[in-house]
Amino acid sequence: MDTSQLSSSKSRNGDIYKEKATINQYLIISHQRDTTHVDTTLSIYKDYKFNYLRKDNFNLIAFSNIGQTYNSLSKEFGNNAILPLFGARARHFNYMEVDDIHYYYVPTPFTELFFKTAFQQGQVLDAFFSVNTSPQFNFSIAYKGLRSLGNYQHILTSTGNFRLTTNYHTKNNRYSLMAHIVTQDLLNQENGGIKDEDIENFQSGDEDFIDRAVFDPQFENAENILRGKRFYLDHKYDIIKPSDSTANGVTVGQTINFEDKYYEFYQSTNNDFFGDAFVGTILDRTTLENFYNRFYFDYNNSVLGNFQFNFDYNNYNYGYDSVTVLNDITLPNRIKGNTIALGAKFSKKFGKLNIAGEILANITGDFDGTMLIADATYIINDDFTVNTSLKLNSSAPNYNYLLYKSDYINYNWDNINSFENINTRHFVFDLKSSSLVNITLDYTNIDNYTAFINTVDGIKPFQSSEQISYLKIKLGKEIKYGSFALDNTILYQNVLSGDGILNVPEFISRNTLYYSNHFFKKALFLQTGVTLNYFTAYNMDAYDPLLAEFYIQNDTEIGNFPRLxxxxxxxxxxxxxxxKAEHLNAAFTGYNYFSAPNYPYRDFAIRFGLVWDFFL
Incomplete structure (x- = not known):
C-alpha cells in the first residue's frame, strides 16, 4: 500500500501543530461493516477497473457506446434474494445497489475525481467528497455523470448516479448508524442495431462504411430509461458490549430500505420491428415500490461464536396504472402484497478456520422463498487460502417474467400463476495462492431456469422443464521477471445439461504483458503494456431494447475475435x-466483432483519463 504521509492539523493550547495521518486511516466501510482503506497505488488491477462501471469487467463485453448495456460472457447465480427482482436487467449494470454503496471514516477531508473520455461529444466524471465533522460523524457526497453521443446513429447515453452517505457512532460506541440516499437515472437512446442487410457491409471493411454514422439502424425514434431512488438506514445498539470482563455481547438493530424505481420505453411512432401495436405512440412504464424492514438480534460469545436472528417485513407494489384486455382475457395491472420472513446467521473462528452460515425463509405472503448459505475459509499460511461455499436458493422469477404490459401487442403476458420458483444449487471452491495459482471452481444446478426466448409471436418469457447444470473453472496467475510481468486469467465453461438454453463461450481469456518501473527519483511510476482479450464463438444472447433484456438465440454464432x-x-x-489505445487490431484482424447479434463491438479508439485523490 502507499505509505505516503498526509497532513492534518489540530489545535493544542492555542497553537497549531501538524499531525501526520497515514493512508490506512482513511477507511472504507461496507454495508456489512467490513473495513478496507483508501488505496492510491497503481497496479494492473486498477487498469482493469478503470472503466465506466469501475469494476473488473472480465466476463462482460461492452456495446459500442459507453453507458449502453453489456453482454455477459458467463452467467452468475449468486443471488440471495427470496423475492422477485425488478426487470430491465440490461439496464442494471450501472444501477448502484445497496452492496455498491460504501461509508467512510477520514481523519482529514478526502476527495476523489474520476474522469474518462467517451465517444463523440462526451465524457464520464465521478466526483466524490468525504469529511468527518467529528470522530463520531462522517458524511460523503458523490455524483457520477455520463454523456456520450456514440459513433452510430441514435445511441446517445446520458446517466447520473447521486449518492449521499453518513455514518455515526456515540462516544461510547454503543449506538451506531449507517444511512444513504441514492437517486439514479440511466437514459439510452435505442436503435435496434444495424439491419441484417448491413452486416455484410460492416464486415467487409469497405471505406464507405468505416464512418459508422452512415448505417441506417432498425429505427431512430426510441429510448428507454431506468430511474430509481433509495433511502437506506441500518442502526444498532449494544445492550451488552463485549469487554475484557465479559465474554458475551448482545446487540439489537434495525435495517430499513425503501426503494422506488421505474422503467420506461418510449417510441414516437410504432415500428414493425416489435410487431403490431395498440396505438401509434408507444409509452410503456413499469414501476416498483418496495419497503423492506429488518429487525435483528445479535448474540456474540467468545466461545460459542456469533449468532444473529432476523425478522424481515417486505411490502411490494409492482405493475402498471391501467388494465389490458387481450383476446378477451383481462391482464391484472398489479402484483402487490406483503411477506414476512424469519432468518438466522452464525459465524465462528476456530484458529485458522472461519465458518459461517445463513438461513432465510418467507413464512407468510404470496411468494414462497428460501435461502441457505454455508461457507468455510481456511488460511493454510500467508500464501494459501481455501474457501468453499454452498448456496441453496428458491425464489420466484423476476417481476417482468410474471407480468408485463406494453402498447405492443406481443409484449403482454400474465404468468403469475403458471411459473414455478427457480431452484438454484450453487457450489464454489476457491484456492488463492500468489506463488502458485488462483483457482475457482463454480458449479450450478438449476430447476425451472427462466429466460426470454424468441418465438413466432415475438420475445416471450420461457421456463425450462430441463434441469440446467453449469460448470466454470477460472485460473489466474501473474508471472513476474524483473520489471516485466504477465498477468493471465482464463475461464473454462461447460453447460453439462441444458445446452441451447444456457449459452456461454467455452473459453474466455485475458492476458496482459506489461512493464513497470519508477523514474525521476521515484517521482513517477509507469506501467505500459498490451492486453489481449478473447472468447470462443458461441450462440451469444440477443438484445431486446423494449424489455431491456437479453434473450436466447441459437441461429448466430459470435466470438472468436481478439481484442488487443x-x-x-x-x-x-x-x-x-x-x-489506452483500445481494440487497436480492429482493422487488420477483420470486422467480424459484435457485442450481440446486429450490435457491432467498438472500433479502434484512443481514450484517456485519470483518478485524482487528494487530502486536505
Missing part, C-alpha cells in the same frame, strides 16, 4: 493517469 489494447499508465503522487 495498448496502454500507458502513470502515477504521480496521488494521481493515476490512464492512456
Amino acid at each position: 489494447d495498448f496502454f500507458i499508465n502513470a502515477k504521480i503522487r496521488q494521481t493515476r493517469i490512464f492512456l
